Amino acid sequence: xxxxxxxxxxxxxxxxxxxxxxxxxxxxxxxxxxxxxxxxxxxxxxxxxxxxxxxxxxxxxxxxxxxxxxxxxxxxxxxxxxxxxxxxxxxxxxxxxxxxxxxxxxxxxxxxxxxxxxxxxxxxxxxxxxxxxxxxxxxxxxxxxxxxxxxxxxxxxxxxxxxxxxxxxxxxxxxxxxxxxxxxxxxxxxxxxxxxxxxxxxxxxxxxxxxxxxxxxxxxxxxxxxxxxxxxxxxxxxxxxxxxxxxxxxxxxxxxxxxxxxxxxxxxxxxxxxxxxxxxxxxxxxxxxxxxxxxxxxxxxxxxxxxxxxxxx
Amino acid sequence: xxxxxxxxxxxxxxxxxxxxxxxxxxxxxxxxxxxxxxxxxxxxxxxxxxxxxxxxxxxxxxxxxxxxxxxxxxxxxxxxxxxxxxxxxxxxxxxxxxxxxxxxxxxxxxxxxxxxxxxxxxxxxxxxxxxxxxxxxxxxxxxxxxxxxxxxxxxxxxxxxxxxxxxxxxxxxxxxxxxxxxxxxxxxxxxxxxxxxxxxxxxxxxxxxxxxxxxxxxxxxxxxxxxxxxxxxxxxxxxxxxxxxxxxxxxxxxxxxxxxxxxxxxxxxxxxxxxxxxxxxxxxxxxxxxxxxxxxxxxxxxxxxxxxxxxxxxxxxxxxxxxxxxxxxxxxxxxxxxxxxxxxxxxxxxxx
Numbered sequence: 228x229x230x231x232x233x234x235x236x237x238x239x240x241x242x243x244x245x246x247x248x249x250x251x252x253x254x255x256x257x258x259x260x261x262x263x264x265x266x267x268x269x270x271x272x273x274x275x276x277x278x279x280x281x282x283x284x285x286x287x288x289x290x291x292x293x294x295x296x297x298x299x300x301x302x303x304x305x306x307x308x309x310x311x312x313x314x315x316x317x318x319x320x321x322x323x324x325x326x327x328x329x330x331x332x333x334x335x336x337x338x339x340x341x342x343x344x345x346x347x348x349x350x351x352x353x354x355x356x357x358x359x360x361x362x363x364x365x366x367x368x369x370x371x372x373x374x375x376x377x378x379x380x381x382x383x384x385x386x387x388x389x390x391x392x393x394x395x396x397x398x399x400x401x402x403x404x405x406x407x408x409x410x411x412x413x414x415x416x417x418x419x420x421x422x423x424x425x426x427x428x429x430x431x432x433x434x435x436x437x438x439x440x441x442x443x444x445x446x447x448x449x450x451x452x453x454x455x456x457x458x459x460x461x462x463x464x465x466x467x468x469x470x471x472x473x474x475x476x477x478x479x480x481x482x483x484x485x486x487x488x489x490x491x492x493x494x495x496x497x498x499x500x501x502x503x504x505x506x507x508x509x510x511x512x513x514x515x516x517x518x519x520x521x522x523x524x525x526x527x528x529x530x531x532x533x534x535x536x537x538x539x540x
Numbered sequence: 541x542x543x544x545x546x547x548x549x550x551x552x553x554x555x556x557x558x559x560x561x562x563x564x565x566x567x568x569x570x571x572x573x574x575x576x577x578x579x580x581x582x583x584x585x586x587x588x589x590x591x592x593x594x595x596x597x598x599x600x601x602x603x604x605x606x607x608x609x610x611x612x613x614x615x616x617x618x619x620x621x622x623x624x625x626x627x628x629x630x631x632x633x634x635x636x637x638x639x640x641x642x643x644x645x646x647x648x649x650x651x652x653x654x655x656x657x658x659x660x661x662x663x664x665x666x667x668x669x670x671x672x673x674x675x676x677x678x679x680x681x682x683x684x685x686x687x688x689x690x691x692x693x694x695x696x697x698x699x700x701x702x703x704x705x706x707x708x709x710x711x712x713x714x715x716x717x718x719x720x721x722x723x724x725x726x727x728x729x730x731x732x733x734x735x736x737x738x739x740x741x742x743x744x745x746x747x748x749x750x751x752x753x754x755x756x757x758x759x760x761x762x763x764x765x766x767x768x769x770x771x772x773x774x775x776x777x778x779x780x781x782x783x784x785x786x787x788x789x790x791x792x793x794x795x796x797x798x799x800x801x802x803x804x805x806x807x808x809x810x811x812x813x814x815x816x817x818x819x820x821x822x823x824x825x826x827x828x829x830x831x832x833x834x835x836x837x838x839x840x841x842x843x844x845x846x847x848x849x850x851x852x853x854x855x856x857x858x859x860x861x862x863x864x865x866x867x868x869x870x871x872x873x874x875x876x877x878x879x880x881x882x883x884x885x886x887x888x889x890x891x892x
Contacts, residue, residue: 236850520853527855
């Protein structure tokens with residue numbers, strides 16, 4: 228642990244705190260929810276679980292629509308959102324994410340639209356659509372599921388590829404937190420929307436997602452030294468503890484209450500709430516680390532000292 | 541003037557060659573890389589640079605804001621302040637005499653062309669700044685709040701006995717125009733670009749205010765303007781230098797604290813200046829941002845400081861965040877695989 232004493236310019240922050248507001252934290256959740264739901268839907272599609280498939284596809288469309296709205300709303304110039312499509316830049320995770328969403332969004336949308344096929348009339352042009360849509364939905368559903376893991380994890384790179392100390396230094400573990408949180412929220416949709424008899428995969432998904440998330444979060448909080456502090460203290464600390472408690476409760480409820488529709492649904496809701504809390508916790512921990520100059524100065528001082536101690540560098 | 545340089549054909553990316561960022565961004569026959577050398581040892585805190593920058597670039601007012609911490613009421617570089625004069629007040633032990641020395645305040649063998657360019661004069665002017673000998677005690681290294689500024693400077697009581705000793709460090713901060721610029725790397729619209737002079741500039745008609753650059757800057761420079769929604773920062777007066785003029789702040793600086801010129805020349809001049817100051821006993825004098833091997837590949841705007849960088853509100857060891865980007869994508873790829881495996885396992889792993 229570096230010494231707690233440091234010098235600053237009247238205690239003012241060195242970095243600019245992120246200008247991103249709650250929309251981005253909420254998008255971390257909705258983007259992950261879309262990814263988890265699409266994986267759930269594809270699993271349901273491939274294993275013949277129609278209710279799992281339908282719930283997953285509809286949740287994915289709702290989540291990706293909310294995502295797009297949140298992302299545009301957070302821009303300083305929302306009317307220029309399409310400027311994101313001018314370039315494709317591998318050095319910019321936001322550009323990469325734009326293109327992931329551009330591929331994923333229409334696929335998830337088509338897959339969800341295909342679910343209305345049984346409601347269409349059997350004759351006329353709409354009858355044609357009724358016959359064509361299920362095939363279109365199958366292809367689109369698989370396309371969405373193929374891009375979903377990228378959608379669920381790139382947001383970790385989005386945060387880590389900044390000068391924000393507690394985000395940047397967590398780059399090795401944040402993707403696992405976000406992947407786990409995305410799976411758990413997708414599982415939450417399954418537990419909420421599907422009768423317990425069909426919810427076996429969602430229960431197993433909840434266990435796997437929670438495991439990944441708790442593993443990643445434990446490392447983020449405990450392996451970063453001083454930069455883990457914002458994840459453990461203040462509002463972000465409270466949010467992350469709440470997220471962990473809700474995750475544990477949700478998984479326990481899903482596994483132990485597997486015969487009860489009510490307990491399963493409550494567990495699903497707990498997993499969704501856990502994902503929200505975790506995402507907001509990670510978001511605010513980064514903001515806190517950018518606001519306090521000690522998180523900028525002390526780790527950089529320690530790095531300089533280490534370099535000075537190595538004769539070769 | 542020579543032929544205008546060709547426009548870049550490839551998308552601008554800063555993270556490739558460190559030595560010549562303009563060539564790395566695809567410019568052919570680019571002019572020499574231009575930059576600032578800000579010698580804080582001769583800064584008198586007049587803020588002419590702040591004013592000249594605002595006037596030339598039409599930067600909106602930041603409003604009347606008394607921060608109550610020093611003579612600095614600008615506070616930081618923001619979307620509405622592209623130069624920021626920091627005032628550091630440090631208590632120092634009594635007993636230092638003042639020893640003004642006549643001579644060229646910028647010191648060193650500057651080329652006549654660059655001197656003329658930076659200050660429109662080839663005549664040595666001004667006096668040496670007060671240079672305090674010796675290693676300052678640890679206690680004196682801390683920035684200290686010495687009360688609200690009064691009409692006179694703190695420490696002046698009217699009599700020699702009641703006078704406390706302190707020093708002022710003044711420094712005109714600015715965008716560093718990094719060789720490896722995080723803001724430029726992460727910009728998702730291409731609004732930020734590398735100019736033929738090796739500087740980093742925002743295209744205001746492209747920026748959609750996503751704010752990514754704000755979080756990516758290791759110096760906390762680039763900033764989003766609240767009522768406008770777009771990001772703004774120093775352009776190194778792209779319009780002026782393109783026409784062969786000196787940037788407004790350097791033009792206005794009365795002590796040649798802000799020097800503008802080809803970066804190679806500025807680095808040579810700075811090395812001579814810091815050697816001179818150390819020779820005269822200012823052991824804390826050091827250059828900041830001059831090293832092409834530092835975490836951002838060296839700054840296009842670098843500084844001579846008289847104390848640790850963090851005393852002035854600068855990060856001691858900034859690094860461009862995209863340096864670790866390949867490793868980040870690898871970890872995300874691994875997590876994405878784990879996600880896929882978990883989903884497959886969940887559907888194949890049981891009967892119900």
